[in-house]
Amino acid sequence: MSAYIPALIRQLVSQRAAGVCEYCLIHQNFSMYSHEIDHVVATKHGGQSVEDNLVVACLPCNRHKGSDLTSIDPMAGVITPLFNPRIQVWSDHFEVENAYIVGLTAIGRTTVFLLQMNEFARLQLRQSLIDRGLYPNLL
Template identity: 40%
Template sequence: MPVSQLTRRLVRERANRYCEYCHADERWQFIRFTIDHIRPQSAGGSDKADNLALACRNCNERRGNRMTGRDPDSGEMVVLFNPRSQLWSDHFVWDTTRLRIVGQTPSGRATVVLLDLNDDRHDGDVIRIRQRDLLDGYHPPQDDPVLPDESPG
């Protein structure tokens, strides 16, 4: 049974229309974001709101049905970021340019790598999109943490 329209609306509103992984803003995209099963249905995940996240198509497709990824610092397999049980700001920050997401924890780093959150190699070019959104005042979300600028001066 597909996720109900009411539940879809709740998930979208709860996320304030941001992808819960890369924090892209759905309002400025060309296609609606998808509803992601945090614990995939293939692993017994439900269609209940507490197992669902709003995700842009890139994040949803790249995550697929995986719940773990490799932390590039330690090489260990770790559980990916879970937007229902963890805060984005505990695991990620924006770099000083506000264009690249930096993982701050093993879970955050593994999620950045697996979902390729800073992809600048494909036609979608998220960095270019973020640059445009930054110039237009839509990016990053107001409450997201940013690394401090360490330049002299």
């Protein structure tokens, strides 16, 4: 979503993430497109353009997430919230296994599924970065 975000807040959010997508942990330096500032709770759901509701997301993560807050847990088949990088810890919900990002919880599984984190081209890129010691870039 392209809601107005003041420049100072944009800068603070970018610095906090240190160039890393807060969903899939890929660094900006290895992404084909510029990372974006994402509203965790989209403005259409009442989310504000404030630091506590903003994250850095790579283009694929951001496009797949869109304004969604939930999806269906592929294991349990029930509506489940997406990972919120502002209030949850990445390693509580995900781990990297042979370049795959694996959801450890319902939230993790649902987020991996909706954001298509293991789409083939993304897996290939991740594997090549792992091979060179350039992934993951933990926050």
